[in-house]
Amino acid sequence: xxxxxxxxxxxxxxxxxxxxxxxxxxxxxxxxxxxxxxxxxxxxxxxxxxxxxxxxxxxxxxxxxxxxxxxxxxxxxxxxxxxxxxxxxxxxxxxxxxx
Amino acid sequence: xxxxxxxxxxxxxxxxxxxxxxxxxxxxxxxxxxxxxxxxxxxxxxxxxxxxxxxxxxxxxxxxxxxxxxxxxxxxxxxxxxxxxxxxxxxxxxxxxxx
Numbered sequence: 006x007x008x009x010x011x012x013x014x015x016x017x018x019x020x021x022x023x024x025x026x027x028x029x030x031x032x033x034x035x036x037x038x039x040x041x042x043x044x045x046x047x048x049x050x051x052x053x054x055x056x057x058x059x060x061x062x063x064x065x066x067x068x069x070x071x072x073x074x075x076x077x078x079x080x081x082x083x084x085x086x087x088x089x090x091x092x093x094x095x096x097x098x099x100x101x102x103x104x
Numbered sequence: 105x106x107x108x109x110x111x112x113x114x115x116x117x118x119x120x121x122x123x124x125x126x127x128x129x130x131x132x133x134x135x136x137x138x139x140x141x142x143x144x145x146x147x148x149x150x151x152x153x154x155x156x157x158x159x160x161x162x163x164x165x166x167x168x169x170x171x172x173x174x175x176x177x178x179x180x181x182x183x184x185x186x187x188x189x190x191x192x193x194x195x196x197x198x199x200x201x202x203x
Binding site for chain 1: 124131144156203
């Protein structure tokens with residue numbers, strides 16, 4: 006079954022939109038890496054928190070995507086704009102619309 | 105911008121798959137109600153927890169969908185199989201693959 010991931014990250018004040026732009030810039034290219042969904046959102050309850058919900062063909066596809074040169078560069082660019090407060094949740098996707 | 109929702113529910117022991125089936129049965133029909141994504145998943149960290157990640161054209165579309173006869177019937181059928189432990193998070197979806 007497909008692999009799901011919900012991650013959140015907190016950004017330094019004023020940096021949220023810069024980090025969102027980095028996350029969105031590579032989203033379409035993830036399709037070729039086995040990604041079905043990569044949805045970038047803003048938390049309603051915190052002005053500095055970004056939430057990403059993802060569906061991948063497998064956990065291996067997800068993990069491999071993080072090792073690409075593009076991902077490493079994006080992470081390196083974004084990291085100084087983050088506070089280091091992350092949450093993550095792994096899921097087994099069973100189906101649904103858009104899964 | 106689009107509206108996102110992440111909800112989790114805990115099921116009575118042995119009832120998880122029955123509730124998953126109810127959630128999946130109506131998923132495709134949600135497209136006509138303004139739903140872009142309705143992904144049903146199992147939590148990796150709890151055998152009785154289901155997580156649903158949703159993207160809708162607007163919060164109004166989401167809220168209206170819960171008032172349909174089909175939704176009311178599904179909720180009434182599922183409710184006795186749930187423990188009453190829910191979590192929810194509302195999001196402002198800014199984009200991404202499948203958003």
